[in-house]
Amino acid sequence: MSKETTYLEAIRQALFEEMRRDNTVFVIGEDIAQFGGAFKVTKGLLAEFGADRVIDAPIAESAIVAAAIGAAMCGMRPVVEMQFADFVTNAYNMLVSNAAKAHYRWSQPVPMVVRCPSGGGIHGGPFHSTNPEGIFFHIPGLKLVCPSTPSDARGLLKSAIRDNNPVLFFEHKFLYRRAKEVLTEDDGAVPLGLAKIVRAGTDLTIVTYGSTVPMSLEAAEKLAQEDYEVEVIDLRTVLPWDRQTVLDSVKRTSRALVIHEDTRTGGIGAEIAATISELCFEYLDAPVGRVASHDTPVPFAPPLEEFFMPSAAKIEIELRRVLNF
Secondary structure (H helix, E strand, C coil): CCCCEEEEHHHHHHHHHHHHHCEEEEEEEECCCCCCCCCCCCCCHHHHHHCCCCCEECCCHHHHHHHHHHHHHHHCCCEEECCCCHHHHHHHHHHHHCCCCCCHCCCCCCCCCEEECCCCCCCCCCCCCCCHHHCCCCCCCEECCCCHHHHHHHHHHHHHHHCCCCEEEEEHHHHHCCCCCCCCCCCCCCCCCEEEEEEECCCCEEECCHHHHHHHHHHHHHHCCCCEEEECCCCCCCCCCCHHHHHHHHHCCEEEEEEEEEECCCHHHHHHHHHHHCCCCHHHCCCCEEEECCCCCCCCCCCHHHHHCCCHHHHHHHHHHCCCC
């Protein structure tokens, strides 16, 4: 694969490859068959795999997820598409009360994936731009995945489909056609639960995932011009998150900054910051910093959305604060 592949195309490629590899894999969602999905991720699947494995469902997220849970319990591997991640809350009870608890209650695997196109930066307004991973971060029995690159989007989706647990797969819409990468020719599966150090450094550790990974790298490169070496960790899987990689890094750098696009209060960053403070307190030379979106719904107006969300410039400001503490 010598040509660059977009984040969106990498996800589509993973679906094609997994459906060819395993005939128990099927996809279900709203407008995913004839129309090819709201973002065209499932374009072409119907022609190859037919209506039995590429299923157009009514606009009823709770019913879609309930059907997928039942199919998973019967030996299938459903991949559900939410048109927008915001709508996954309609299926909250099914995911939390049924999918997440089945293995704990009677050792019943529920091998299903719910794909959630998430995030802002596309001026979608308050009902089409949220990052709801923090809502499910508190739920034992679920796995949460947030890739930031095409190769990880492809590789993590493959591993999510093969996993015997329910996985929520958060795909950032802003990255769909902007993030590009040359993919490898091999299977490319990326294990769940392992973070990746995407930039090595000695002065501070950034812990991040999803859309804020490229922002963090941009800010880190800016600080490198002043001889600050910032380490950037891409969590990739946020539940379970890779504590050991994070803690080992913070012990080396003595400073930490946790960044995500989701709103600040009660976000995943709060748990990570608390864990670092609890287990690395004697190594820290500054309080753990956080960069996140403001605690409001996502604004529709572009200038307000820009003010609401993290950016490389905002990350740079917080990096300087923590470094100079």
